[in-house]
Amino acid sequence: MDLLAQIVVNGILQGGLYAVMALGMALVWGVLNIVNLAHGAFIMIGGYASWCLYTYAHLDPFLGLPLTAAFMFVLGYVLQRGLLNLIIRAPMFNTLLITFGLQVVLTYLAQLVFSADFRTINPAYAGNSVAAGPVVLPVVRLAVFGVAIVLTVAMWQFLLHTRLGRAIRATAQNLVAARLYGVEPRHLYAMTYGLGIALAGAAGTLHGTVSQIHPYIGAALTAKSFAIAIIGGLDNPLGVLLGGLFLGILESLTAAYIGQTYTDVASFGILVLVLIVRPTGLLGRAR
């Protein structure tokens, strides 16, 4: 019983991190209709940014997180404005190609700049844990989970209640109508992409505190974010959180009771199942 409780808690905490990873991907996909294959590479860049802040400026990763997110926002904004807006109306295949290319370029740039060494963001409290009865709660993972909840709720409220958030949703739903109401799509697209990349940067920071950063972590993170975005649905940040938690718990249980090698079978199997049964995601609108 203790084992089961610990396994489920592990899954929930992992799920929080998954949710942050996928939030940005779902936003960009839902609004811009870009399946951002470079998403994992941006998570990696965000991780390096926070690692630099931690290593050279001795800034705690959780305090450095807003800085990293701001830097990543600018990077995302510029990339969308200068590059991706050029192909935004092109067929899906072109956007896939260009984001895949971005992925490759970012990965090799990272190896040139940072080498293939492993980097960890490892503050003194990183390995601490608190005991809640028989269950051990790692402090950092708990903090990561907290950040995930805050970011998700903030995103949700932002999309519901702010002018920009409404404009983003309006554009996603009906571009022509949104333009008639005065939305400037190029700026709005760049803002959205910037936000998505900022979220990827935040995820990179969190990833660096619990795992490690090297230039080649991107592809696997993209795949995972992709699965979570589909499972959770693209419309609603709460769906992404739910998708992340669901996948985290599922993987944790699979690893414990069936075998660690089957975790990917389970998570991508569920992906297929969701696509068949609820193609708009767990919390997606029925179409």
Added chain:
Amino acid sequence: MSSSLPQFLSRLFILLLACSPMIAGAEDIVLGASVQLTGSLANTGRYYRDAYQFAIDKINADGGVKIAGRPHKLVLKLYDNQSDVNLSVRQYTELLTEDKANLLLGPFASNFVLADSAVSEKYKVSMVQGGGASDQIYARNFHDIFGTLAPASDYFGSTISMLKSLKPAPRSVALLYADDAFDVSVADGTRALLKQAGLEIVLDERYSTNASDFSSLLTRIKSQHADVVLVAGHETEILNFIRQAKSLAVAPKLYSFTVGVQSADFRKALGKDANYAFGMTPWLPSAALKDRWFGDALQFARDYRARFGYDPDYHAASAAADVEALVQAMEAAGSLDRQKVRDALARIKFQSLYGTVAFNAHGQIEMPQMVIQVQDDALVEIYGPNGLVREPKYPMPEWDKR
């Protein structure tokens, strides 16, 4: 500007051509290799690139290879396989068909060697490799593959014999391994050794390569009360494993890892958390290991660090020994004839910075592993072929009592 672009590109092309390595002269001996310079294995692949080049430069500076009284220079033809097995097979084929490499040096990692040695076997060109230890490589009775890494099945051999001398004696063991050729070989060998030693295996789990979340496995290790945890995997997984063990407060009496502990970069990434971790290595830089070109292993390690800016580990030493083995074989054969060089390799025996290099009937070196541990941020030898060298820090304290 746009009209001059084609001109500019053609000039750039000519410039690049001029900068590319000189095509080997008739006298030169081309050693071909395909190594992971980018991709997920780049971190270890660099040892091979650097050690191959280092050994070749050193041998050339000493006058090169003397065959039948005439000196020949060595030239390295190196490709980046991007950590992709299929690409590496194509590159080895290209090395033999297009680049006319005389002999081959190996890639890193057993699954690469398994695939690439099929090419060397097909073209009957000897490959000496220091990157693959899996027993599968030698189980196929290939003629042209020679290896300077000790057998994977015996990686934990010395560790398990050390376990018997520890107090309190460990009783139960958890064995975790990644699902690739090398780590599966390690696990198969270790399982048999553990049974012989009378230790109970409470957990025997395979995990997928590049797994990043070990919390479920760690939770099971804790609930099974395993005294000893043995992990055969890759650096990136083991780094995650140790960090997550700390955050979940999982502290077995002892844990040991096939890779990672040996590498300075790995210990730096973990900082103090690397302490108490055990590992094994066939090689440590020691002045007792004399070498024809480098003086001794200690000198090799110093010069290597000075040139490349990081410390060599056994991968680098093994790679340097591979180049030396080819050179010794060519000199012994007194010819570049591939069959004669192959036969000379099979009979070779020489002292090197890596230790005594000689191959058994299957082409693999026989070498004991030393048990090593990270103690107070430094790597120390604990247990060698002649028993305990230094007191191990055992049992490992709980994480909050360090």
